[in-house]
Amino acid sequence: DTEVTQTPKHLVMGMTNKKSLKCEQHMGHRAMYWYKQKAKKPPELMFVYSYEKLSINESVPSRFSPECPNSSLLNLHLHALQPEDSALYLCASSHDLSGRLTDTQYFGPGTRLTVL
Amino acid sequence: DAKTTQPTSMDCAEGRAANLPCNHSTISGNEYVYWYRQIHSQGPQYIIHGLKNNETNEMASLIITEDRKSSTLILPHATLRDTAVYYCIVRRRGPNAGGTSYGKLTFGQGTILTVHP
Numbered sequence: 426d427t428e429v430t431q432t433p434k435h436l437v438m439g440m441t442n443k444k445s446l447k448c449e450q451h452m453g454h455r456a457m458y459w460y461k462q463k464a465k466k467p468p469e470l471m472f473v474y475s476y477e478k479l480s481i482n483e484s485v486p487s488r489f490s491p492e493c494p495n496s497s498l499l500n501l502h503l504h505a506l507q508p509e510d511s512a513l514y515l516c517a518s519s520h521d522l523s524g525r526l527t528d529t530q531y532f533g534p535g536t537r538l539t540v541l
Numbered sequence: 542d543a544k545t546t547q548p549t550s551m552d553c554a555e556g557r558a559a560n561l562p563c564n565h566s567t568i569s570g571n572e573y574v575y576w577y578r579q580i581h582s583q584g585p586q587y588i589i590h591g592l593k594n595n596e597t598n599e600m601a602s603l604i605i606t607e608d609r610k611s612s613t614l615i616l617p618h619a620t621l622r623d624t625a626v627y628y629c630i631v632r633r634r635g636p637n638a639g640g641t642s643y644g645k646l647t648f649g650q651g652t653i654l655t656v657h658p
Binding site: 429467468469470473481515517529530531532533534535 | 579582583584585586587590628645646647648649650651
């Protein structure tokens with residue numbers, strides 16, 4: 426099973442709302458990622474978690490708050506977003522970050538977020 | 542990580558081979574060439590990767606030139622379902638991958654491949 430699932434598929438929220446995106450994988454992967462993809466642009470890395478610890482934050486604004494409650498789950502908490510944050514949010518996972526084994530990243534289908 | 546250059550778009554007839562070029566003239570010795578694709582409204586999908594030898598799997602073949610400054614992804618018998626954006630990515634991997642050892646994928650603009658009936 427090489428599936429990464431993301432919920433919800435679509436989300437519409439106002440600028441004062443608080444919402445969360447969820448990502449799940451059951452491949453035993455210990456590295457998980459959040460990417461953001463604006464329309465007609467390539468994906469851009471936001472966060473990397475390694476063994477449930479935040480490893481990389483690519484200077485993402487604090488209105489995006491990631492959380493990795495266990496090795497299978499990755500959340501992205503959203504608060505006070507702006508309309509320009511509307512995008513496809515992609516989650517990915519890989520075996521780990523060591524590179525000793527395959528480091529293929531498996532992506533979920535994404536959550537299409539619209540901020541009004 | 543080294544920068545890559547790909548054509549903006551390409552067309553291919555169904556059933557024919559699709560050859561997607563990628564230029565990575567500044568690639569260094571410990572950098573691998575990865576290919577991912579993204580079908581419309583889906584997440585990116587890993588295709589293949591290589592260091593210096595040619596590679597083949599069930600999806601595609603990867604041909605890397607001897608000087609490693611360019612590569613070609615070959616889809617041997619393109620189908621309509623292969624219509625997608627194809628990303629060529631060059632990156633280090635392993636314990637010495639940039640000190641932090643994180644597997645960052647830096648996507649370029651990619652090539653939009655359209656397969657026609």
